Amino acid sequence: MRELTVKSETLHRLASQRADQHDAHLTSLSAIFVAGGVARQDLLLEVAATIKRFYPRITSVNVVPYDPSQPVIETQPGLSAQTKERVVELARRSTGALQIGQMPDLPNHYLLVKRTPNSDAAQHGLALVIDARALIETDDPFWNAPSASLRLSTPDGQTALVGHFSSGETGFSKPLGSVSQPLMFETSLAIGLSDLLPLGKVMSVIALVMVVFLLSAFGFKQRLRTKDAESRAKLSAQETRLAHASRVNAMGEMASGMAHELAQPLTAILSQAQAGRHLARRGDVERLGTVLEDTVSQAQRAANILERLRRWSKPNRALSEACSVHEAAQNVQNLLALEAKIKGAAITLSLHSDPLFIDADPVELEQVVFNLVRNALDASDAAQVTIRTHVDGRLVILDISDTGPGVPDHLKPRIFEPFVTGKPDGTGLGLALCQRLVEEMGGEIMLLDETDQTTFRVSLPLSNKSEAQ
Template identity: 50%
Template sequence: MLAAIGTLAIIERHALVVELEQESTVLHRLASQRADQHDAHLTALSAIAVAAEGERHDLILDVAATISRFYPRIDEVQVVPLDPQGETVGTEPLSAANAGTIRSAANASDGSIALLPHPAKPHHYVMVKRSPNSDMARYGLMLGIDAAKLLGEAGSFWARNGVALTLSLPDGHPLFSRGTLPDSLRFSKALGSASQPLRLETGMEIGLADLIPLVKTGLTLIAVALAYIAVLTALRQRARARAAMEQARLSALDSRLAHASRVNALGEMASGLTHELTQPLTAILAQAQAGRRMLARSDMVALAPVLDDVVTQARRASAILERFRNWSRPQQAPASAFDLRDALRTVEALLAPQAALHGVRLAFDLPENPAPRRGRSGRNGTGGVQPRAQCHRRHRGRR
C-alpha cells in the first residue's frame, strides 16, 4: 500500500508539473499576442496625429475611445507634443511632470518603443513612441496598459490556491503579481513581443494534499486491493492447476506401478504354475511311456495301474489349476473344515518319484473315517485321529 501511495504521489507531482508548463505556455502565448496588438494601435495613432497636424483633436480622441472600448486593458491614450508649449491631447488629464517624462522618453528614443512604469497607476505600464518615428519627430505617443487585464481571462487554473504568477518590465520592475512564487517549481519566460519583452513568471506550491488527493488515493488503494486479490486468485488457481496436474501424474504413476505389480504377480503365478505342474506332467509322461512299453509286450495286467496313475496325475494337475484360479479370485467364503488326508495324498504323489529314486519307502497312516471331536487340536472345533506319515530306507531298515 505504501508503494502504491508513493507511486501515486510521484504521478500526481509529474501531472502538476506538466499542467503548470502547459498553462504557462498558453498564458505566455495569449499575453504575447495581446502585446503585439499594442504596436498596431501606436502606429495608427501616429498616423492620425501626423495627419491632424495638431488641429483635429476630436479625431484623435475618437480613435482613443474606440481603442479603449474594444481593448479595456488600454485605459489611457496621450498625444504629447515634444514642444513644451504645445497642447496635450489625451483620454485623461496629464500632469506637467508626467508629460515631461513622456517627452524625455520620446526624445531619447532611438526608434524603439520605451517601456516605463505608470507614474500614477499601480499594475500599469506605459508605452512611449515618437511620431513620426524619425529625427523630425513632433509628438510623443503614450499608451497606458493595465498589466492585470493583460493577463486576465487566462483560465480557472490561475485562481487555484498555491498557483502564483508575476509580470514585470524587462528591467525587473514588478507590474502585477498574484500569490508568492515558490523556489522549486517555476516557469519564467519573456513575452514574444519585440516591443514589449515583459517577463512572465509562474509557479506552483505543491503540498501533501496535492500529492495525495483523498479521492484518488482511495480509488488507487481500492484498485490495488482488487489487483492484489485478482493476482492472489490467479496464483491460487495456478497452484490448484499444478496440484491437479501433479495428482494426475501421480495417478498415472500409480497406474503404471499397479500394472507392473500385476505383471510381476503374473510372472510369479506363471513360475508357480510351472513349478506345480512340472511334477504331474512329468509323472504323466513317464506313465505314458511305461504304458506304451507294456502295450508293446501285451502286458494288460500291469497296464491298468499305469493308466490309473495317469488319470490321477491329470486330476492332480487340474486341481492345481483350480487352486490357482481360486487364489486369484476374491476370498469371500467363510472358513470351513479341511480334510488333511487330501493334503497328505498330494504330498505322497509329489514325493513318490523322488522317494523311489533314492530307495525310500513312504508310509502314511490315514484313518478311513475320522470321528469329529472338540478340543485344542482343531482350530475350528474339528478333530479326530491324527494322520501320521513315516519313511523307511530299504537298504538300512531305518525310519
C-alpha cells in the first residue's frame, strides 16, 4: 500500500500540473480573440495549432457564439450541435471562473469553457476539448500491472471520464490540485496472495534458512567467522550499488520536477509572445514586434531542450541536418553575455575564415558548446574564455579554453564519468552529457594535456555542405 500511495501522489502531482497549464492557454486565446474577433480568426487558429502540437491532450479549440446564426470557429471541424449547446450553456453559467463539463458525445473527454470577453457582455464561449486519458498518461510500468488501476472522474465523483475499479479494492482518492479542474483522481490495488508472498522472496527465504542450517551444523568457529566476513563484504557492495541507484533516481526526480516547473511559464511565454507578435503587426509598435520575435525564439529553444531531457533514456533521436558550428558558437556567446559581464569574464570567438558545417541536431550541438562555456565561466569569476575553430583534414576542431585554475589531477582520468565533479554544488552530469551527444554525432571530446589554459577539444566529422563552400 505504501508503494501505491507514493506512485499515486507522483501521478496526481503530474496531472495537476498539466491541468493548470490549460488556464494559461485559455487566457492567451481569449486575449487574441477579443483583439481580432471573427474577422481575424486566423490569428487564434495559428496559436491554437501551436498549442495542440505541443500539448496533444488538447484535441480541439473552439469558439461558439451565443447567437446560433453567427459562425463557429473550430480547429477540428465536426463539433456536434449538442456539444455547441453545452459550450454555450457553460459559458452563460460562468461569472468569471472557468467551467468544466463532460463531453456529450465523446467518451474519455471533457470540456473546459471560458466566456469571452470575460464579463457580463460576453457573446461567445471559448472551449478546450481535453483528452482525460492523456491527462493521466505515464510511462511508469507500475500502472501496467493487472492489479493496479486508476480512474479520473467529474468533480462530483459520479461520472468516470476514464478508468474503472473492481469491487474489494483499496486505494487512493484525491481531487486534482487545479482550481479550474478539480477532477477526482482515484487509484487502487487489488492485493492477492502473489503480492503478499512473491515466489522469488519465498524461495530466497527458504534458501537462506538452508544455508544458515548447514553453517550451524558444521559448528566450526573459524568457518563461521569467515562466512560472516564474506557476508559483510557482500552487504557493503550491495549498499554501494544502492547508493549509486539512489543518486540516479534523485537526478531523475530533479529533472522531471524541473521540466514540470518550467512547462507552465514556457507555455504562457510562447502563447502570449505569439499573440503579441501578431497584434504588433497590425499596430504601430514595430519595436514590440521585434522583442516578441526574440521571446518566441527563446521559448521555442527552451521547449526543444526540455523535450530532449524527457527523451534522455530513449533510443530515438532527432534527425541530423547540416548545421553551422560558428552559428552555435555565436548563439552561446549571446546567451551567456550577461552572465559573463556580471562575473567580470569575457567570451572571445576566434573562428575559421570559412563557414564550417557538421551533420547533427543544431540544438544538441549548441547544448554541447553551452555546457563547456558555462563550465569555463564557473571555474573563475574573471575567466577569459576563448572559442576557436579550425579544420584538420575531414574534421572540424572546436576548442573551448579558459584561464581558470584548471581540472584537479585526481579528476582528470574520470572527468567524463557521470556524477564526477569538482564543484561543491555540481551534479557531475554536464560533461557526461556532452560526451554522449558528441559520440552520437560521430565525434570525440577530450581534455587536452600540457596546455597553458584549460582546453576541451571537440572533433566532429565535416559535413558535405562545408566541402561544397
